[in-house]
Amino acid sequence: MNRDITFGQYYPGDSFVHKMDPRMKLILVLVFITAVFLVKSLYSYIAIALFVIVAIWGSHVPAKSVLKSAKGILVVLILTASLNIFFYSGGERVLWHWWKISISVEGLFFALGMALRLIFLVLGSTLLTLTTTPMNLTDGMESLMKPLKAIRFPVHDVAIIMSIALRFIPILIEEVDKIMLAQKARGADFESGGLIKRARALLPVLIPLFVSAFRRADELALALDARCYNATPNRTKYKVLRFGWRDAAGGIVSVFLIGLIIAINYSFWGLFGITWTV
Amino acid sequence: MSIEVNHLSFTYSPGTPFAKKALDDVSFRVAEGETLGIIGSTGSGKSTLVQHLNGLLRLTSGSIRIYDIDLASKKPDLKRLRSTVGMLFQYPEYQLFEETVLKDVAFGPLNFGYAKEDAYELAAEAIRLVGLDLDAVKDKSPFELSGGEKRRAAIAGVLASKPRILVLDEPTAGLDPVGKREILNLVAELKTSFVKTVLMISHNMDEIAEHCSRVLILSGGRLIADGKPEDLFRNEEFFAGTGLRLPHTALIRNMLADRGIHLDGNTLSADALSKAILNVLGGKK
Numbered sequence: 300m301n302r303d304i305t306f307g308q309y310y311p312g313d314s315f316v317h318k319m320d321p322r323m324k325l326i327l328v329l330v331f332i333t334a335v336f337l338v339k340s341l342y343s344y345i346a347i348a349l350f351v352i353v354a355i356w357g358s359h360v361p362a363k364s365v366l367k368s369a370k371g372i373l374v375v376l377i378l379t380a381s382l383n384i385f386f387y388s389g390g391e392r393v394l395w396h397w398w399k400i401s402i403s404v405e406g407l408f409f410a411l412g413m414a415l416r417l418i419f420l421v422l423g424s425t426l427l428t429l430t431t432t433p434m435n436l437t438d439g440m441e442s443l444m445k446p447l448k449a450i451r452f453p454v455h456d457v458a459i460i461m462s463i464a465l466r467f468i469p470i471l472i473e474e475v476d477k478i479m480l481a482q483k484a485r486g487a488d489f490e491s492g493g494l495i496k497r498a499r500a501l502l503p504v505l506i507p508l509f510v511s512a513f514r515r516a517d518e519l520a521l522a523l524d525a526r527c528y529n530a531t532p533n534r535t536k537y538k539v540l541r542f543g544w545r546d547a548a549g550g551i552v553s554v555f556l557i558g559l560i561i562a563i564n565y566s567f568w569g570l571f572g573i574t575w576t577v
Numbered sequence: 578m579s580i581e582v583n584h585l586s587f588t589y590s591p592g593t594p595f596a597k598k599a600l601d602d603v604s605f606r607v608a609e610g611e612t613l614g615i616i617g618s619t620g621s622g623k624s625t626l627v628q629h630l631n632g633l634l635r636l637t638s639g640s641i642r643i644y645d646i647d648l649a650s651k652k653p654d655l656k657r658l659r660s661t662v663g664m665l666f667q668y669p670e671y672q673l674f675e676e677t678v679l680k681d682v683a684f685g686p687l688n689f690g691y692a693k694e695d696a697y698e699l700a701a702e703a704i705r706l707v708g709l710d711l712d713a714v715k716d717k718s719p720f721e722l723s724g725g726e727k728r729r730a731a732i733a734g735v736l737a738s739k740p741r742i743l744v745l746d747e748p749t750a751g752l753d754p755v756g757k758r759e760i761l762n763l764v765a766e767l768k769t770s771f772v773k774t775v776l777m778i779s780h781n782m783d784e785i786a787e788h789c790s791r792v793l794i795l796s797g798g799r800l801i802a803d804g805k806p807e808d809l810f811r812n813e814e815f816f817a818g819t820g821l822r823l824p825h826t827a828l829i830r831n832m833l834a835d836r837g838i839h840l841d842g843n844t845l846s847a848d849a850l851s852k853a854i855l856n857v858l859g860g861k862k
Contacts, residue, residue, distance in 0.1 A: 503674045
């Protein structure tokens with residue numbers, strides 16, 4: 300029923316990006332997000348766009364799949380863009396004015412810039428989840444959060460909780476399908492009526508779902524106990540993360556990218572001669 | 578005819594790389610009063626087939642008629658269909674959700690448009706019918722019941738809408754031997770008094786042999802056999818190819834035949850088999 304949840308789903312592959320160390324990818328995404336917020340001028344937008352295009356190309360994930368997962372933010376995108384257009388204050392070249400609302404050329408550019416930033420953010424972070432299995436992702440996070448152990452932060456527990464949560468999403472979706480069928484057979488109607496009626500109609504699905512989620516949690520806890528699982532500090536891993544040449548390359552590219560953007564923003568006005576800024 | 582299925586085919590996710598043909602040109606008819614067993618290995622299309630009978634899967638090719646309801650029509654009356662065909666899924670106890678057992682059992686009738694008092698009356702009747710103590714359980718939370726009681730309460734939830742056809746998808750899965758026997762006896766009892774026609778999916782050949790008057794065998798989405806259990810279960814070679822095993826009673830009969838002891842008549846139920854064996858033994862003395 301709800302099978303088309305593509306947002307952030309893993310897209311199996313064997314590409315450069317797939318093979319990178321998840322830790323490097325996580326760092327890269329963080330650097331990328333910072334870079335996106337530093338972006339100010341047209342050239343830096345182009346730099347970011349190029350980076351995104353190269354990254355998608357290097358992942359061998361079809362651009363269609365990447366864009367499809369970004370479709371989810373369309374509503375947010377339209378909302379923020381229109382708010383920015385109508386409520387941008389301080390624009391000088393005003394095109395249209397009514398009461399406290401005015402549309403200016405600066406406002407339009409600002410809205411466009413914001414929208415582009417949002418799109419880049421989503422594309423960058425979905426590329427991470429598209430090319431990294433949830434297991435690898437949590438492994439990477441665990442490894443990156445290791446320094447937090449010094450302040451007694453339960454890094455390993457947080458990581459295992461995260462991977463269990465991710466693992467259970469498809470199981471719970473299947474469960475929802477089953478329960479919905481059973482209640483439909485008893486005459487439940489999920490498709491007609493207004494918003495409130497539909498929300499109420501979901502109660503016979505949600506309650507059994509919660510009950511079964513708790514039951515599964517209990518069973519899983521018992522199964523973990525039965526295998527003497529505990530988060531001892533000396534657990535070894537089946538697959539050890541290794542930092543390779545791809546990661547070094549990724550690191551160099553990211554340093555270069557952020558350096559370039561800072562350079563474009565602050566130092567080389569004269570060099571590029573840009574007057575069009577947002 | 579209570580059920581008529583003609584040339585039913587169904588494919589999951591058609592037109593995608595995940596497309597999977599689950600049913601392939603299945604046709605059969607069920608007369609009122611039959612107890613029909615549906616068997617087949619995992620993935621043979623049993624569940625897909627019975628979900629069609631209840632309108633849970635939309636008909637895409639072929640036709641289905643249940644009494645006077647034509648499922649091939651543009652807008653079949655799903656509410657009337659679902660109150661006519663009661664459907665009990667695997668592990669039905671996981672569908673319980675209301676505050677009290679009585680309210681939960683009345684969920685079906687209320688959805689099918691009965692007035693509140695009528696719905697509660699039907700619910701009370703269904704609870705008694707499945708052998709639960711009405712006064713003891715009606716105000717209890719369904720989650721306080723024991724496993725077997727929960728399953729009975731869930732069955733009551735299906736029966737409360739007074740279906741003429743009852744479809745059971747592995748009704749005894751996950752129960753202990755006593756619980757299994759109780760549920761099957763309940764189904765047999767319902768069959769004589771309450772519902773007209775019963776369709777039962779099961780992996781347990783002994784249950785099918787003992788309780789069904791007719792058996793459909795599905796394999797890879799195709800209907801490969803349709804007949805009386807005493808005829809079907811006699812053909813050992815045919816069964817070897819289906820990945821299913823014969824019921825124990827038929828196995829014993831065949832083993833005896835290999836040793837030169839031939840039993841007469843229908844010996845599929847344990848009682849009939851033991852009587853036939855005693856007869857042979859008595860005859861020899």
